[in-house]
Amino acid sequence: MVVLFGAGYAMIAVPRLRARAMARRVAWSATHTAIAAAQVSRDAARPGDDEAAELLRRAESIAAARGGPDAAGEAAELARSADRMWRSR
Numbered sequence: 001m002v003v004l005f006g007a008g009y010a011m012i013a014v015p016r017l018r019a020r021a022m023a024r025r026v027a028w029s030a031t032h033t034a035i036a037a038a039q040v041s042r043d044a045a046r047p048g049d050d051e052a053a054e055l056l057r058r059a060e061s062i063a064a065a066r067g068g069p070d071a072a073g074e075a076a077e078l079a080r081s082a083d084r085m086w087r088s089r
Helices: 002-044 050-065 069-088
Strands: none
Touching: 002 050, 002 069, 050 069
16 A cells, blocks of 8 residues: 555656756756846946846846746846846947
């Protein structure tokens, strides 16, 4: 009976764990891409936009601390905002 319960639990838990891990990797990949794009825009823009620089610093700080998909989403949004600010100049 215990073996059947364990097998049933594994059949449900393993795919969910894999899906969660995949979502986390995808979220962080998108975040790193957004940060890299913001860094390129920063390097191409005129110096002096302190607000955009602060947003990028916050995004990099969140990315350094890692976390779940929610943290990745927040960091990506901060980086995208900084990127938009630098591109609009």
